[in-house]
Amino acid sequence: MDELTQQHLQELRRGTVVLASLLTLRTPGYGYGLLESLAAAGIAVDGNTLYPLLRRLEKQGLLTSEWNTEDARPRKFYRTSAEGERLIDALLTDWHEIDAALGRLTDGGTR
Template sequence: MNTDDPDITAGHLQELRRGTVVLAALVVLREPGYGYALLESLTDQGFAVDANTLYPLLRRLEKQGLLTSEWNTEEARPRKFYRTSEEGTRLAHDLMTDWRRLDQHLRALTEETS
């Protein structure tokens, strides 16, 4: 197997990033925001995510009770605003705690092998 194969690398990078986008969305949406603004914010912060991935993710997180939403119809174009729920805030905290633990262990592993 050739580990220099860009398709293999891209697939593994996609897997690695998938969970981080969930965590990033929960963190960013502690303040209410709509989908496109979230997409821009995540992109600006280095979380490259496609709109075709983000919008279904938002609906799934809402269905799971991790986000709440409401429509803003005061503007010419109605927008659905999302906000992290209390349950989503707890999950984000738990995920960050585990992320930090994993990062610490990975750093230790890479120092041992260097």
């Protein structure tokens, strides 16, 4: 895949990492675990993107966090908040609308 295509794909996917993270973190999880679940689900994301993103989402109140100190090493567990759920709804609705619109554009040309 050429560089130009890759760049555009990256742009297209940027917002979906937020949505995928919020969806995954309905079950509490920590940074590296989320990185692996997202990769397994086919959403490749870099640690340099994901870790700062989690902090940002927490600051925006979309995630809540808690340090789990029961394991050998302390880990910060994130969970999607009520506000995060509202954002999920909004983003998913928009996602489906865009999908439908793109479908119309590819099938019928103009409408």
